[in-house]
Amino acid sequence: xxxxxxxxxxxxxxxxxxxxxxxxxxxxxxxxxxxxxxxxxxxxxxxxxxxxxxxxxxxxxxxxxxxxxxxxxxxxxxxxxxxxxxxxxxxxxxxxxxxxxxxxxxxxxxxxxxxxxxxxxxxxxxxxxxxxxxxxxxxxxxxxxxxxxxxxxxxxxxxxxxxxxxxxxxxxxxxxxxxxxxxxxxxxxxxxxxxxxxxxxxxxxxxxxxxxxxxxxxxxxxxxxxxxxxxxxxxxxxxxxxxxxxxxxxxxxxxxxxxxxxxxxxxxxxxxxxxxxxxxxxxxxxxxxxxxxxxxxxxxxxxxxxxxxxxxxxxxxxxxxxxxxxxxxxxxx
Numbered sequence: 345x346x347x348x349x350x351x352x353x354x355x356x357x358x359x360x361x362x363x364x365x366x367x368x369x370x371x372x373x374x375x376x377x378x379x380x381x382x383x384x385x386x387x388x389x390x391x392x393x394x395x396x397x398x399x400x401x402x403x404x405x406x407x408x409x410x411x412x413x414x415x416x417x418x419x420x421x422x423x424x425x426x427x428x429x430x431x432x433x434x435x436x437x438x439x440x441x442x443x444x445x446x447x448x449x450x451x452x453x454x455x456x457x458x459x460x461x462x463x464x465x466x467x468x469x470x471x472x473x474x475x476x477x478x479x480x481x482x483x484x485x486x487x488x489x490x491x492x493x494x495x496x497x498x499x500x501x502x503x504x505x506x507x508x509x510x511x512x513x514x515x516x517x518x519x520x521x522x523x524x525x526x527x528x529x530x531x532x533x534x535x536x537x538x539x540x541x542x543x544x545x546x547x548x549x550x551x552x553x554x555x556x557x558x559x560x561x562x563x564x565x566x567x568x569x570x571x572x573x574x575x576x577x578x579x580x581x582x583x584x585x586x587x588x589x590x591x592x593x594x595x596x597x598x599x600x601x602x603x604x605x606x607x608x609x610x611x612x613x614x615x616x617x618x619x620x621x622x623x624x625x626x627x628x629x630x631x632x633x634x635x636x637x638x639x640x641x642x643x644x645x646x647x648x649x650x651x652x653x654x655x656x657x658x659x660x661x662x663x664x665x666x667x668x669x670x671x672x673x674x675x676x677x
Contacts, residue, residue, distance in 0.1 A: 354370075355413070355414065358402060360597075378427075387421070392650075415443040419439065424436040476631070484630075488585055494517065495520070497512075499567035500523045509538045518559075521538045521540070553575050564584070568592045569594060574603040
């Protein structure tokens with residue numbers, strides 16, 4: 345990157361099925377002159393998240409599709425290098441939505457100053473950012489956990505799922521996770537403090553899950569859909585609650601069927617999908633609680649960090665295949 349240009353990744357074509365490296369293109373862009381009210385940010389970290397796969401499609405969704413030839417959308421954390429905005433100054437550390445790029449310009453509307461004294465900058469894209477808020481909102485506003493309840497979390501070692509289980513444990517719940525492989529399951533139990541974790545790759549999903557929830561399931565945080573969700577529905581207690589956050593099983597465009605739908609009726613279950621960015625009124629409360637827990641060491645997290653902007657496409661493809669461990673980031677500085 346020269347003083348006058350920076351690198352960015354744009355969407356070159358829409359994926360058909362699985363995302364491929366050729367769906368992306370790296371370009372150079374000119375550093376713009378700032379207008380009044382604008383801020384120039386040098387990004388230190390990019391956030392990679394499963395929702396981006398849906399935005400790459402033209403299918404109707406809760407948000408506009410990612411435009412071809414434009415910078416890939418995404419959360420960023422970095423440093424203000426120039427400002428013509430009264431609320432921001434050079435040197436401020438900020439979190440925003442500047443996409444897959446080394447630099448970005450903001451009007452300040454979606455830019456938030458953060459304090460890195462006790463919380464690392466990268467954590468503001470994970471456990472003290474959108475993924476953490478997703479966990480906090482789904483647990484507290486939809487799952488309504490009470491002491492002694494059993495909660496189930498799919499993708500339990502990921503950025504969102506790992507926070508859900510730990511927050512539930514702090515409320516006195518029994519936390520059970522589903523994750524892929526013995527290493528991730530060991531992390532979920534031994535490091536994060538879940539009571540049990542079921543390895544969906546072990547080939548005994550239904551039996552292992554039933555053994556892990558002897559008193560049934562009171563609430564589910566669903567990130568994946570598919571076989572794990574199908575196995576969980578018959579195990580739910582009456583009036584159980586399901587926070588539907590993601591459907592990773594269908595992110596390649598596949599339909600995600602529900603096999604055991606009858607239990608929605610017979611167990612009088614409630615299922616609610618949610619998009620956390622639609623609940624910004626609760627972010628100050630949630631982020632305050634999450635930040636305090638991270639700073640005090642009561643909320644643990646793990647990161648997988650790709651080394652540079654050019655590695656972002658492969659890191660994103662790996663994320664969709666479950667290769668990452670915890671929050672997937674790209675480090676630019």
